[in-house]
Amino acid sequence: MASVLALAGCWAPADPDGEGSAVSGSVVPVVDGAAVSGWDVSAWSAGAEGEPASQIGSASSDRDGDFVVDLGSVSRDDELVYVLATAPGGDDATMSATFAAIVPADATGVVLNERTxxxxxxxxxxxTGRNGVEGSAPGLPNAAAMYANLVDAETGDYGAVLTSAPNGTQTEALPTFTSLTNILSACVLDTDACRALADAASARSDERPVDTFRAFAQIARDPSAAASALYDLSLSVAGDRPGLMAAPAAWTLALRFDGDGQTLDGPGNFAIDPDGNIWVNNNYEYGADPQDPTCGSDLLMKFAPNGEMVGKYTGGGLSGSGFGIAFDPSGQLWVSNFGFxxxxxxxxxTHNSVSLFSIEGEPLSPAGTGFTAGELAWPQGMDITAAGDVWNANCQTGTVTVYPGGDPEKAMTLDAGLDQAFGVVDTGTHVVVSGIASSSVAVFNYDGTLVGGAPLSGDEFVLPMGVAADPHGNVWVANSGSTTLPCPTRPISSGPAGSIALIDGDGQTVSGPFAGGGITRPWGITTDGNGNVFVANFSDQRVSAFCGTSTETCPGDLSTGDPISPDAGYAFDGLVRNTGLIVDPSGNLWIANNWETVPLQTNPGGHQIVAFVGLAAPVEVPPFTS
Structure with missing residues (x-):
């Protein structure tokens, strides 16, 4: 997606050839009493093969706040152009008030203010860092698309997605956004507020932001570092609409997406393609009334990187898919049919199949039945190796079904003594599978033999569910502490509060358990591009985050396994009971609203997927081989 970032102004019509052109804009602060003339405007280009941003133009706002800046010959088809507008009167000792905005290349104009x-x-x-914006496709242009959900680029008003259902008055996202704009308004009016904002943004960082644009980028990356201080700042200016009524534990911004509003019902987990599109499996047929019994869903959904539903696919034996969904190296998408x-x-x-789709959404597995080879039995998690081997965890039997090279006719069934096999992850050297009811984890070699001869067990594992590998081949395990599944029999479960554990790359060394960070009832688990850990909780409406093995990427002086999120977690009232989660190439953390907070068993399904904007280090998806 070709976009232009304007940190300060309105935009002229796009050059039809996508080459350069001037940009006209206006500095229009939301807060009353702010000066609009004499703002220093600079245009920058980012996204050229991931190189740091380079300045391509400059200007100054006139007495009405208007300006025109030349973009030179930069190609907006290949690069992201952004413009910074810095308020007059600053000095080297004080962080400058700077406005920012992301604008599509075809926009006819844009207003810059606190919201943008x-x-x-x-x-x-x-x-975003000290050198400005630095990145490449698809992550950078996809991030620009997510921006448009938060703000209207041409008017500077609140974005339509932010202000309408299933967001708007239904969640705290809009009041949070408003309070954040109030913080910036305070800085626009008072340099003391700018100093306080810089202090808060760098509370757990050695890098002090040089302007407010970078300050809010730092807050987004570490939203709980100085939450109370930021809230106090937000109260110093009366916003144009109600903000938060109390200090949050963390300043996260999360948006919900429900597609067409009549399809999602129990989204379970995610797979992301190289373009950043989000593919979602679905437990139940959609039902608006949870008291009406519903059967298993026969749909697979595709969402664009900005959260817009762009495809619904059926066939191939899809039947109440649960937690298993993964692309193979060639770009074919596999989905396990738990049979919800x-x-x-x-x-x-039937609870005994997996389905296969092309990247275009065409079903490739048998209609009505899917693939059933290999004694599939209530399959849940799955993952696929670089060789194309498809590994499925069978919850009913505790076995693991492998399709070597993705060929069901070569199916193997492995029995490692797990009870309620659930999560599966490929580390690059091993495949790791969790057993919920056995409180154990099996580490397999690719040939199906067990590393160490037996599953790992001990106090580190308590009803483990999701498993996730980091960039170094270590595996993180989500200990639910209290969850078992009806596959179809549900064992009695009890245990301590949830936690996570770490298995080193050797597949044998275990550390933990680690707790805190608001963790309650872990289900899904994932790592970001830095190897830090995010956990979906099946209760209490929060995400938990932990420091991974690359501790230099963690805020402050945290060690491996220490919580990054606060004691309340990254809480959001737009969450329900959550299962799968994943980080996209733009650094958004996606999480599945799987079951309602108070689930009626006739139809317990939730109806949204949720994006925590800019919270995690981006995860790139390698190109498919065909």
């Missing part, structure tokens, strides 16, 4: 700056700071958080159905469903799924 907050939106740009969060959307571009993972690409609500109480009272008269057409129970």
């Amino acid at each position: 700056t907050i939106a740009a700071g969060y959307a571009l958080a993972q690409f 159905a609500g109480e009272g469903c008269t057409e129970q799924p």
